[in-house]
Amino acid sequence: MPEFWSALGNTIWWAFTVLVMISYLMVLFSIIGDVFRDHTLSGGAKALWIFCLVFFTFITAIVYILVRGKGMTERAVAQASQNKKAADDYIRSVAGSPADxxxxxxxxxDAGTISADEFASLKAKALS
Structure with missing residues (x-):
């Protein structure tokens, strides 16, 4: 019976470790994306943040979130808004109007490809 609890404990510890590692990687990639998305940050500052993220991983991630977290959120919201606007503009450009x-x-x-009844049904469909 003790072997079962030991194996269960090891499994839970492994799952927790994997969860923490995946969470950290998500935070790390979010920070790296934000560093390169921020146009007000100079190249040297970007290099410094990346250098610190590589060599002082957890401390730098925590400091970055505390110091630049609000701006990180604002930049992410602005990027999402810009992406939505671009997608909406594209959809409008390819959708066409009923007149088209x-x-x-x-x-x-006029070319004789469809009959008058088919034209009437297409017209009704476009106007609906």
């Missing part, structure tokens, strides 16, 4: 769809259907009707 009706014009395409009319050109198909």
């Amino acid at each position: 769809e009706i014009a395409r259907a009319k050109s198909l009707l």
